[in-house]
Amino acid sequence: MSEFYPIAAAAHLTGISLDTLRAWERRYQAVVPKRAGRGRLYSEEQIQRLVLLRRALAQGHSIGQVATLADRQLRHMLEKSSSFAGEKPAARARASEDILIPVWRALERFDTEATHREINRLAVAIALPTDFVYQVALPLMRRVGKLWHEGKCSVAQEHILTRHLASVLTSFIRAYSRTNTAARVLIASPSNERHEFPILTAAMLTAAAGLGVIYVGADLPAPDIVLAARKTNADVILLGLSTPPDPNTLGELHYVERKAPRRTALWLGGAPELNLKKATGNSRWRLLQDFSALERQLRALVARS
Amino acid sequence: MSEFYPIAAAAHLTGISLDTLRAWERRYQAVVPKRAGRGRLYSEEQIQRLVLLRRALAQGHSIGQVATLADRQLRHMLEKSSSFAGEKPAARARASEDILIPVWRALERFDTEATHREINRLAVAIALPTDFVYQVALPLMRRVGKLWHEGKCSVAQEHILTRHLASVLTSFIRAYSRTNTAARVLIASPSNERHEFPILTAAMLTAAAGLGVIYVGADLPAPDIVLAARKTNADVILLGLSTPPDPNTLGELHYVERKAPRRTALWLGGAPELNLKKATGNSRWRLLQDFSALERQLRALVARS
DNA sequence: TTTTATTTGTCAATGCTTTGTCCATGATAT
DNA sequence: ATATCATGGACAAAGCATTGACAAATAAAA
Structure with missing residues (x-):
């Protein structure tokens, strides 16, 4: 899954022009892609970072101010300004079913607060929107659907899960x-x-x-x-x-x-x-x-x- | 961890215009940001103070009266007169109608992005959840309901508004x-x-x-x-x-x-x-x-x- | 009540800096 | 050969600061 993107693809994905990408690199070393002979190759993480920078600009920051900030600080800054309660970034999550267990536990207790916290934690840890869809959102929904069919899960729990997944998804949508x-x-x-x-x-x-x-x-x-x-x-x-x-x-x-x-x-x-x-x-x-x-x-x- | 915001970001966050920010600083030293070369940099606390000032204005105070008050006094003042009584009716009326206009404009254009931004801005500026309910959420819903009855507003717009109001409300709920x-x-x-x-x-x-x-x-x-x-x-x-x-x-x-x-x-x-x-x-x-x-x-x- | 003074948000002009875009040239691979 | 990319220089647009001014709103005085 670890793709690398040439500069044109990076520009398209991030909505930042070719020239600007190069200018940011030349002037601030904001994002320095690896080079393979005839061109720049941006990693998935670097694409993410570019999106973060773009969001920071959209909120009124100047590129000179934010270009050298660490990803962590960027995220922190952006969360602050969107009136959502920021969540501490959790440890790197593994791509397996295990990561969903805490969500499930919380849901069993009808603990809306914990459900939200756990889902948010996964979202921050995974960071890549498509990964979040395939590794978290879809498996959770499939499982809740299955359990509901078997009568082992109430509509209330399905509501709670859907609501908080929706909240994360919409914030992703807004970000991208x-x-x-x-x-x-x-x-x-x-x-x-x-x-x-x-x-x-x-x-x-x-x-x-x-x-x-x-x-x-x-x-x-x-x-x-x-x-x-x-x-x-x-x-x-x-x-x-x-x-x-x-x-x-x-x-x-x-x-x-x-x-x-x-x-x-x-x-x-x-x-x-x-x-x-x-x-x-x-x-x-x-x-x-x-x-x-x-x-x-x-x-x-x-x-x- | 201390973040600093350039003036455009401060304006974006607080909803106060660039000119006004500078005028308040020049005339009353209401908020004096630190300077880094060619530009103002507002701290987190100063952003909060600006929000407080804005709320004080919304309640009918004049900037000259409150600009030099300490944060503590400002908070105290706002707590005392929040949403219960004692405000000037004129200022009250203006606060409860004019502020909704940008939301309405965005909604007319089906601009989900701007709708969210404007609602979020109101939420930040008002800060008190009960005030948000009575001055923003309920008036907006009433109005959209009325327009829908008159056939001047589509279900799509009602959906968009509800969704973003819900997003703000849930984040308030989590916070409180x-x-x-x-x-x-x-x-x-x-x-x-x-x-x-x-x-x-x-x-x-x-x-x-x-x-x-x-x-x-x-x-x-x-x-x-x-x-x-x-x-x-x-x-x-x-x-x-x-x-x-x-x-x-x-x-x-x-x-x-x-x-x-x-x-x-x-x-x-x-x-x-x-x-x-x-x-x-x-x-x-x-x-x-x-x-x-x-x-x-x-x-x-x-x-x- | 009318008149005067003050407050306050917004705008304009000017100068400086930052920043996005463009250009010319050269290299490399299909 | 055509397309893509790198490099460095150049430039125009945008952002910000500063000063000064204006008009509407508000308060004070006559």
């Missing part, structure tokens, strides 16, 4: 989403689709890919989706379905398909069993089987723009 | 909720009651009163509510209703009443038109007409324990 990006993706789910977690996850992956995210939430009537897409000039509308779609939902999808601007791409996730072509003929909707499929689409979109 | 408190209040709403905002507000008021909060969320089946109350040993179960309750909901209330531990108090908010005594005989449920009624109950509970 860019405003002046090439492409903007509007993310929502249609009426009667109340599960928020899947589309929140999709929103986070989108933000992590370096795209702009307009997250409007679950349970939204089709006309409102189209209106929001128009107002924000979105390039993609991504809708999430979790339950098998009923006729009503199909109607909503049809509405969006007819009324959305022609240039807007339409993506649909979370309903692998839905054969949409059969239902609506040659549809504009592109189906995404799972989150990896979404990631592939996102990468293609980034490359295209 | 005590773990080793005398009394614990479990807060939820029964099945088919999906509006989260009212109970979130109630949770924040509870936390602000210094009580322990177990917030499990909306749309929860009655057995789960009782189970959670048992597990957490809650002293109070507070349920919120917003829509007129249907027979199903009455059944849920009845279930909770029967199965909840005898020593647990049962409070019900948000349904003033519901005559519960008529519906269920001599009920254990105590009805709370509005948020002030809730605050009274909370104070009584604190005093008793």
